[in-house]
């Protein structure tokens with residue numbers, strides 16, 4: 014089946030800052046948090062720039078991780094939506110779904126929708142949700158042209174930083190696909206997601222101070 018490539022106009026539309034004029038914050042400042050949580054929810058050094066775009070409050074569970082639930086894995090997703098459409102889903106209180114982060118295909122822009130201390134609803138498995146950071150990637154499982162160099166690189170920097178912050182080994186057993194979650198009925202990120210490349214990029218990232 015022929016798969017149409019995104020038109021150039023669409024690609025340029027997806028450049029950073031195109032996402033509804035959201036506030037752009039540097040590392041260490043992207044998740045507004047109560048003062049007492051500062052320093053635990055964010056790490057200043059080495060964290061890739063992220064952009065705070067809060068999900069609807071009814072689409073995740075407020076928690077106090079890693080105090081009340083350990084964080085010991087990262088779940089990799091592919092949206093099956095455009096970034097803006099997935100963003101609107103996270104912001105729709107009726108959808109009951111969210112992820113901590115979403116990475117844009119065209120430029121590696123990272124939106125953060127749920128604070129890491131809170132439990133995003135992405136894995137389709139409550140136990141896994143409580144212990145995971147969920148990262149969405151803009152694209153479709155059968156359209157590998159969405160898995161761009163910059164998407165892999167940006168996501169790998171994020172995953173490496175998350176792993177270091179919570180002491181998660183940067184290994185394939187701790188960085189897993191949604192399709193590998195027990196009970197999950199989703200197929201993402203799919204066989205076209207280049208796990209070897211991704212793990213190489215993740216492990217090549219410099220260590221981030223916790």
Ligand SMILES: [Zn+2]
Pocket residue numbers: 089090091135191199201
């Ligand atoms: Zn998924």
